[in-house]
Amino acid sequence: DAGITQSPRHKVTETGTPVTLRCHQTENHRYMYWYRQDPGHGLRLIHYSYGVKDTDKGEVSDGYSVSRSKTEDFLLTLESATSSQTSVYFCAISEVRGNSNQPQHFGDGTRLSIL
Amino acid sequence: GDSVTQMEGPVTLSEEAFLTINCTYTATGYPSLFWYVQYPGEGLQLLLKATKADDKGSNKGFEATYRKETTSFHLEKGSVQVSDSAVYFCASRGGYQKVTFGTGTKLQVIP
Numbered sequence: 001d002a003g004i005t006q007s008p009r010h011k012v013t014e015t016g017t018p019v020t021l022r023c024h025q026t027e028n029h030r031y032m033y034w035y036r037q038d039p040g041h042g043l044r045l046i047h048y049s050y051g052v053k054d055t056d057k058g059e060v061s062d063g064y065s066v067s068r069s070k071t072e073d074f075l076l077t078l079e080s081a082t083s084s085q086t087s088v089y090f091c092a093i094s095e096v097r098g099n100s101n102q103p104q105h106f107g108d109g110t111r112l113s114i115l
Numbered sequence: 116g117d118s119v120t121q122m123e124g125p126v127t128l129s130e131e132a133f134l135t136i137n138c139t140y141t142a143t144g145y146p147s148l149f150w151y152v153q154y155p156g157e158g159l160q161l162l163l164k165a166t167k168a169d170d171k172g173s174n175k176g177f178e179a180t181y182r183k184e185t186t187s188f189h190l191e192k193g194s195v196q197v198s199d200s201a202v203y204f205c206a207s208r209g210g211y212q213k214v215t216f217g218t219g220t221k222l223q224v225i226p
Binding site for chain 2: 004033040041042043045090092103104105106107108109
């Protein structure tokens, strides 16, 4: 299994508080991704990174920011959490080998509840 | 934009039944196609993949063939087991960052 660790695994917090989720990889993969999973929507991309300090927005990036200061760590921050951000968040990593046929490898997810 | 459409679930089958989960895609160019499986409380795991037309991906008794003419990548298994109960996601990848997932199909296999 790919070495991907998400922390925390579960979190309950209140509306308006800041929240940071961490993804740590031991595979030295270049690409890292944050998704959210909601019933009826599958997985939706929030942000991704293609290298240290190189990030870009996904389809549902509003209300989220990311940072990648080291190859192995990718942080997702909710500056002021809202109830609509209650979800299960997955981190994924992917290697680059000359083309796009490499699969993504996923962490076990963080279940975030915002009350 | 790119999209992936999967059949609605849940799909309920008896053990040893034949499984088909339909998946069709729209994409510019020639994406790579994937099936992932998700067990309760876990992340997605790669089940199989195909990278060009007519490729067949296979793993653990599951198969899917990349059909460019019908833009499909249907997942099949000849005889399902209770342990196959999970959510299955079809995905297409058209670039390093551009991965599109279907909404998932829940499979329940009953003894």
